[in-house]
Amino acid sequence: MASLSLTVNGEKKTLDVDPDTPLLWVLRDHLEMTGTKFGCGRGLCGSCVVLSDDAPIRSCITPVGLVNGKSILTIEGLSSTRDHPVQKAWISEEVPQCGYCQSGQIMSAVALLKRVPHPTDAEINQAMGDVLCRCGTYQRIRRAIHQAAEAGGGQ
Amino acid sequence: MTLPMTRRGFIVITAGVGTGLVLGAYAYRTGWLKRLFSKSDPAADFSPATWIRIGKDGSVTITVAKSEMGQGIRTALPMIVAEELDADWASVRVEQALADVKYGSMSTGGSTSVRTSWEKLRKAGAAARAMLLTAAAQRWNVPPSECRTEYGTVVHSPTGRILQYGELAEEAASFPVPQNPPLKNPAEFRIIGRRIPRTDTPDKVDGHAAFGIDSRVEGMFFASVARCPVFGGTVASYDDSKARTMPGVYRIVQIDRGIAVAAKTTWQSFEARDALTVKWNDGPSASLTSRDISTMLATFATKEGAVAETRGDVEHALSGAAKRLSATFEVPFLAHATMEPMNCTAHVRKDSCEIWVPTQNAQAVQRTAAALTGLPLEQVIVHTTLLGGGFGRRSETDFVEEAVQTSRAIGAPVQVVWTREDDLQHDFYRPVSLHKLSAGLDAGGRPVAFTHRVVAPSIGAQNAPDRYTNGLDRGSVEGATEMPYDIPNVLIDYVMAQTPVPIGYWRSVFPSQTVFALESFIDELAHAAGADAFEFRRSMMDSSPKMKRVLELAADKAGWGTPPPRGKFRGIAFSPPAFFHTPVAQVAEVSVGRDGAIRVHRVVSAIDCGIAVNPTGVEAQMESGIAYGMTAALKGKITIDRGRVVQSNFDDYPLLTIGEMPAIETHIVPSTDPPTGTGEPGLPAVAPAIANAVFAATGKRLRTLPLSL
Numbered sequence: 001m002a003s004l005s006l007t008v009n010g011e012k013k014t015l016d017v018d019p020d021t022p023l024l025w026v027l028r029d030h031l032e033m034t035g036t037k038f039g040c041g042r043g044l045c046g047s048c049v050v051l052s053d054d055a056p057i058r059s060c061i062t063p064v065g066l067v068n069g070k071s072i073l074t075i076e077g078l079s080s081t082r083d084h085p086v087q088k089a090w091i092s093e094e095v096p097q098c099g100y101c102q103s104g105q106i107m108s109a110v111a112l113l114k115r116v117p118h119p120t121d122a123e124i125n126q127a128m129g130d131v132l133c134r135c136g137t138y139q140r141i142r143r144a145i146h147q148a149a150e151a152g153g154g155q
Numbered sequence: 156m157t158l159p160m161t162r163r164g165f166i167v168i169t170a171g172v173g174t175g176l177v178l179g180a181y182a183y184r185t186g187w188l189k190r191l192f193s194k195s196d197p198a199a200d201f202s203p204a205t206w207i208r209i210g211k212d213g214s215v216t217i218t219v220a221k222s223e224m225g226q227g228i229r230t231a232l233p234m235i236v237a238e239e240l241d242a243d244w245a246s247v248r249v250e251q252a253l254a255d256v257k258y259g260s261m262s263t264g265g266s267t268s269v270r271t272s273w274e275k276l277r278k279a280g281a282a283a284r285a286m287l288l289t290a291a292a293q294r295w296n297v298p299p300s301e302c303r304t305e306y307g308t309v310v311h312s313p314t315g316r317i318l319q320y321g322e323l324a325e326e327a328a329s330f331p332v333p334q335n336p337p338l339k340n341p342a343e344f345r346i347i348g349r350r351i352p353r354t355d356t357p358d359k360v361d362g363h364a365a366f367g368i369d370s371r372v373e374g375m376f377f378a379s380v381a382r383c384p385v386f387g388g389t390v391a392s393y394d395d396s397k398a399r400t401m402p403g404v405y406r407i408v409q410i411d412r413g414i415a416v417a418a419k420t421t422w423q424s425f426e427a428r429d430a431l432t433v434k435w436n437d438g439p440s441a442s443l444t445s446r447d448i449s450t451m452l453a454t455f456a457t458k459e460g461a462v463a464e465t466r467g468d469v470e471h472a473l474s475g476a477a478k479r480l481s482a483t484f485e486v487p488f489l490a491h492a493t494m495e496p497m498n499c500t501a502h503v504r505k506d507s508c509e510i511w512v513p514t515q516n517a518q519a520v521q522r523t524a525a526a527l528t529g530l531p532l533e534q535v536i537v538h539t540t541l542l543g544g545g546f547g548r549r550s551e552t553d554f555v556e557e558a559v560q561t562s563r564a565i566g567a568p569v570q571v572v573w574t575r576e577d578d579l580q581h582d583f584y585r586p587v588s589l590h591k592l593s594a595g596l597d598a599g600g601r602p603v604a605f606t607h608r609v610v611a612p613s614i615g616a617q618n619a620p621d622r623y624t625n626g627l628d629r630g631s632v633e634g635a636t637e638m639p640y641d642i643p644n645v646l647i648d649y650v651m652a653q654t655p656v657p658i659g660y661w662r663s664v665f666p667s668q669t670v671f672a673l674e675s676f677i678d679e680l681a682h683a684a685g686a687d688a689f690e691f692r693r694s695m696m697d698s699s700p701k702m703k704r705v706l707e708l709a710a711d712k713a714g715w716g717t718p719p720p721r722g723k724f725r726g727i728a729f730s731p732p733a734f735f736h737t738p739v740a741q742v743a744e745v746s747v748g749r750d751g752a753i754r755v756h757r758v759v760s761a762i763d764c765g766i767a768v769n770p771t772g773v774e775a776q777m778e779s780g781i782a783y784g785m786t787a788a789l790k791g792k793i794t795i796d797r798g799r800v801v802q803s804n805f806d807d808y809p810l811l812t813i814g815e816m817p818a819i820e821t822h823i824v825p826s827t828d829p830p831t832g833t834g835e836p837g838l839p840a841v842a843p844a845i846a847n848a849v850f851a852a853t854g855k856r857l858r859t860l861p862l863s864l
Contacts, residue, residue, distance in 0.1 A: 035362020075362035098225030099359030100543025125814035136782020138816035
């Protein structure tokens, strides 16, 4: 056990937790923020993507000790009114089906737009290529990313 | 527990503003409905009471008794009720039903939800509407014939007076429920057929959507179960001395399916499970391999099959044919791989059991828990959460048994969570199968004889062997029987080939394999006849005009007969209505790289699903079926070695990615017929359409899935 501190969605959190615990389970089980999802436990599917200082990370394979002192953004912190441009685009394109992977899809898209405000299809494939969706919402995700880019989603 | 708390909060608010036409579970407890219907009364099925609650504030709460697994059922079913109720869609709220026999079957699968709910939900809405209209007429003291309903109000046409439903609800509730209320003519629909946004989208973009794995109950533990990796194996002995000392571990107990480790957090339960030392009795399947199973299928293919369908004299017609062809196709086991791993949260107490679970069959969960605990059915409360994918996997109850037994053993609420490895290695798999087809063409290239032998394990016989003593499971030949083509001499037969590998319902079930074989082989026949693949099919569909129209629409929209873009090749395939009652035709546009990589650029579909309740929903289901079918066509394969599954995670069981997703165009045949299924019919034709395009590109006929050059 160790005392760790990280900022989650702008709020400072102090935790007494084994630093080897993956960030995913700290978010879900310790902080009771269940928006970030468990999909594979090996960084292969992207359902658990959150932002650490603006960079997308796979929280299921990131020991919480590694993000000590960092600023974490999860799906819950994107906006309090679902009006982040990426969320608005997701709603307008009716992207989600089962919805389970969508937190990871949305956070990956947010990270992409921060880095590349107007991504090409190839850049979308590159950045989103290992964020898996079993329902096949991919074309809607692509359209929503372009739409969010037009709305200044990278700002 | 996020979802039920939200719901409870809502109920409190509703009760606060007063409930008028108080119906459903509520009314059941408050009593008036009890007077109208007993539980066994079949009329309860279409009573408005079961489905609709109208608040004095005008809110219309519609109960959904099917599971939302991505197919948009929490939107489509309320649309049907709201249409006949003449509700204002903006005032509609949706509530998930607790498991209860009063809803009729809550099983969500087989593309049945809209099709089988259609009439009873329309009647429920129409009956409530009639009661509200009568209440207004009485209040105004005018004949009901002078009144009409619109957007949640009753209007007195001659005077223009208006009453809101909320103002009438209490009076309306006291009237008898009309048993055969008039239903709208489809031309009058103003909600059905519209692109209504899904009710569940907003919660799915901000992390609030509560899936089973997000269930949180006061005092709960998380559990991980060690299961025998070999099918049919059992625990011989185990040593938990190390695991017991690990942080967070609460209890370690043996249950029917293995050893359950309950800990304070999910991660701690995973870690402690890994620290267990378990000795397994592997049982009789310890040396089973995929090769053994393939060999068995090939051997069984020479046996005499149980006849599933026959007409004419195949043998005679074959011997007289100008040209004879035959081919063998084979497909592997597949896992469902829902993105949300299996999980179930259960709290077993002495006199009750409460369960929160992503399930496709809440009533089966209720029955399972009742049987395990010995509690009466009504003391088992089952909350159906959102499902992070279902595809048939969540029609099973194995994960429910684990949670109920663990909770009971440790005396506390527990959430059993599976890892991805657990999920891929302990599934109820899409069966393997082998297909032997033969056909004879006459001198003009027309098929005169056609045989299709399906050699496959039977899901039905696995679950209820006594019911299939004659060797025929019609489910296993679905998609092979009732071909849409007019061929005079036909023989479809089946050889049952059981294996120790658990099998189950996987999106579109047997048509996912029979249609691959059938539609690939039809393509072979077209080439052998020197005919165009579309015209060849079309010329045999005169007695199925509805299906022919679907085929023609897909070909037309795909530009069949015009040259494809440079480097791309087209394949066409047709998926018969089967148990989903919905014909689909698809044209795939494919290119093949120098390295043999198959790339699908575009899939054009035509579908006749009767009335499209929500066209956006139908399109989304087609996109989803195609993506699911493409993973099976290009990647999916579960292999067995030493009695266990080889694959373990998404690195060796890869799924389709965004860069591989083709452009998809869906064309819906306009219709006023009752709606049919859309969840599965988008899938079966994908693999053969791609395989047929690959043949057009390379001249190579691929007869094994996944397709590989």
